[in-house]
Amino acid sequence: MHEKISNSKDDNKEMMKSLIKKLHAGENPDKVREEFKDLIRGLSPLQISVAEEQLIKEGMPAEEIHHMCDVHLAVMQETITEDMNLAPDGHPVNILMQEHAILLEYANNLRNLYKDIKDKKSFGEIDTEMKKIISIVDHFKASESHYLREENILFSVLEKYGVTQPPKIMWMEHDRVRDIEKNLYSLMDNKEKIEYSDFLKQFHTYAHGLAELLSSHFSKENKVLYPTAMQLFSESEWKDIREQFDEVGYCCFTPERPNDKKEQVKKEVAIKDGEVDLGTGKLSLEELKMLFEHLPFDITFVGIDDTVKFYSEGPDRIFVRTPSVIGRLVENCHPNKSVDRVLEIIEGFKNNTLDKAEFWLKINEMMIFIRYFPVRNKKGEYIGVLEVTQNVTEIQKLEGEKRLL
Numbered sequence: 251m252h253e254k255i256s257n258s259k260d261d262n263k264e265m266m267k268s269l270i271k272k273l274h275a276g277e278n279p280d281k282v283r284e285e286f287k288d289l290i291r292g293l294s295p296l297q298i299s300v301a302e303e304q305l306i307k308e309g310m311p312a313e314e315i316h317h318m319c320d321v322h323l324a325v326m327q328e329t330i331t332e333d334m335n336l337a338p339d340g341h342p343v344n345i346l347m348q349e350h351a352i353l354l355e356y357a358n359n360l361r362n363l364y365k366d367i368k369d370k371k372s373f374g375e376i377d378t379e380m381k382k383i384i385s386i387v388d389h390f391k392a393s394e395s396h397y398l399r400e401e402n403i404l405f406s407v408l409e410k411y412g413v414t415q416p417p418k419i420m421w422m423e424h425d426r427v428r429d430i431e432k433n434l435y436s437l438m439d440n441k442e443k444i445e446y447s448d449f450l451k452q453f454h455t456y457a458h459g460l461a462e463l464l465s466s467h468f469s470k471e472n473k474v475l476y477p478t479a480m481q482l483f484s485e486s487e488w489k490d491i492r493e494q495f496d497e498v499g500y501c502c503f504t505p506e507r508p509n510d511k512k513e514q515v516k517k518e519v520a521i522k523d524g525e526v527d528l529g530t531g532k533l534s535l536e537e538l539k540m541l542f543e544h545l546p547f548d549i550t551f552v553g554i555d556d557t558v559k560f561y562s563e564g565p566d567r568i569f570v571r572t573p574s575v576i577g578r579l580v581e582n583c584h585p586n587k588s589v590d591r592v593l594e595i596i597e598g599f600k601n602n603t604l605d606k607a608e609f610w611l612k613i614n615e616m617m618i619f620i621r622y623f624p625v626r627n628k629k630g631e632y633i634g635v636l637e638v639t640q641n642v643t644e645i646q647k648l649e650g651e652k653r654l655l
Contacts (some may be wrong), residue, residue, distance in 0.1 A: 265289055281606045335461050336476060340508035342404065343476045345497050345500070349396045350468040356386050357461035364454050365653070372446050383453075390460075392430055392502045397424045400471075403494045404479060410484045416475055424468045430460045536646055547640035551625070552580045554633050556596065568618055568639050580635075598622035610642075617643045 269289070272282045337343035363383055366377045401424065405417035434456040441449050483491070492509075500507075525532045533541065542549075542562040550571065553559040558578050561571040580596070581589050598604030599622075607622040619642045625634045 264339075270278070291484060297326060300341060304439040336472075336480060339494070342399075342488060342495050343480060345495065345504065345507060346396065346400065346404075346476070347472060348505050349393070349503075350472065352466075353390070353393055353396070354461070354464055354468060356389055357457070357464050360386055360457040361461050364450075364457050368450060368454070370446075373449075384438065389501075389503055391435065395499050395501055396504075397427070397494050399498050400424070401497070403491055407483060407487060407491065408479060413478060415480070416478070420467070423463070423470075424471060427460070427463055427467065430456055430463065434460065435440070491620050547638055549639075552596075552635040552637070556580050558583065559634065566641070568613070568616075568641060595622055596635060599635060602630075602632075617646055 263503065267317050269282055270284050274287075297636075336347070360383065363379050363386075367379050370376050373380070400415075401421055405421065408414075410418050433452075437449065437452050437456065460588045484529075488511060525534050526538055543564055545562055545564060548564060548567050548569070548571075549562045550558060551560040556579055558575050559577065563571070581593060595604065595607045602624075605624065609620045611618055611620075619640050621638045623638070625636050625638045626631055626632055
């Protein structure tokens with residue numbers, strides 16, 4: 251550890267301030283940056299962020315702080331590369347860490363592009379730089395699966411081991427990243443509507459904020475969250491996690507991964523100890539029955555022999571279904587004028603020339619949406635038809651957004 255590193259946030263702040271003053275005094279920039287590297291290698295991202303915030307509150311221009319941030323981010327890139335030894339190629343943790351390194355590089359490139367355009371006077375002078383910015387922004391848009399894999403798979407397994415708070419904190423930081431990205435995307439979409447000076451100011455804010463947040467966030471995951479998972483999870487759990495990662499999918503920039511083309515074996519449905527194991531979860535027969543009864547739409551399943559095999563029984567069923575319909579030929583469940591069309595749809599499903607059929611009609615002021623889908627096994631073989639019927643009257647009235655928060 252650097253001999254001057256202190257546990258006191260005031261001491262760390264003063265050391266950073268001293269180094270910035272050395273730059274102002276004309277000392278060799280490379281020498282000062284090496285001193286700063288030595289200092290921050292022994293500090294946590296939180297200690298660095300607190301020191302930077304204190305300096306800004308005391309009146310030091312943000313631009314001056316950002317000179318040191320360049321070094322801070324460069325060191326973070328070096329340490330992220332070193333951290334990759336935590337797991338072998340193709341391991342879920344290694345995949346996430348590689349994506350961290352690439353995303354941090356993109357963020358740093360955005361900051362460097364700001365330096366290239368900050369002294370220009372108009373959009374017409376930055377055509378080349380703008381193309382690079384747009385390309386990087388597109389890659390950030392493609393990064394969402396990185397966070398989804400962590401939130402829905404890695405965090406879920408950690409929680410089963412009682413590790414609940416770190417994933418919650420990381421998810422909160424993911425949402426902070428998304429907020430900055432959303433602002434950046436909006437700025438890029440509306441750049442023609444604002445003055446170049448305003449664009450420059452906002453671009454600097456978002457590019458710098460994103461780089462700082464990602465460097466801090468990735469460091470926490472690489473140095474705390476991932477090592478914790480490596481200690482807790484079994485080999486079989488990592489295998490399952492990798493399969494689920496493959497199912498969710500990767501970013502367009504994620505490096506090639508070993509065993510990508512390995513065929514995954516889906517778990518067969520099994521009934522044991524009163525529970526039905528569906529491969530994606532286990533339900534008791536009572537839970538399964540209640541689930542079908544509470545679906546916000548009606549379903550009917552017609553088997554390979556064209557007879558009705560099952561229907562859901564909800565409180566607001568649109569079309570009447572009774573137990574006597576089970577085993578009935580589907581052509582006998584429809585009025586004569588529509589039988590030919592029904593049989594045509596089923597034939598299309600059977601010979602694989604049709605993948606869905608949709609209809610809608612008004613019934614007693616309700617807009618009813620009726621859809622038919624072929625049901626196929628994992629070999630692609632036809633085994634029946636799923637009918638889904640839904641009252642979409644209220645859905646049609648939706649406008650804008652209504653979020654949980």
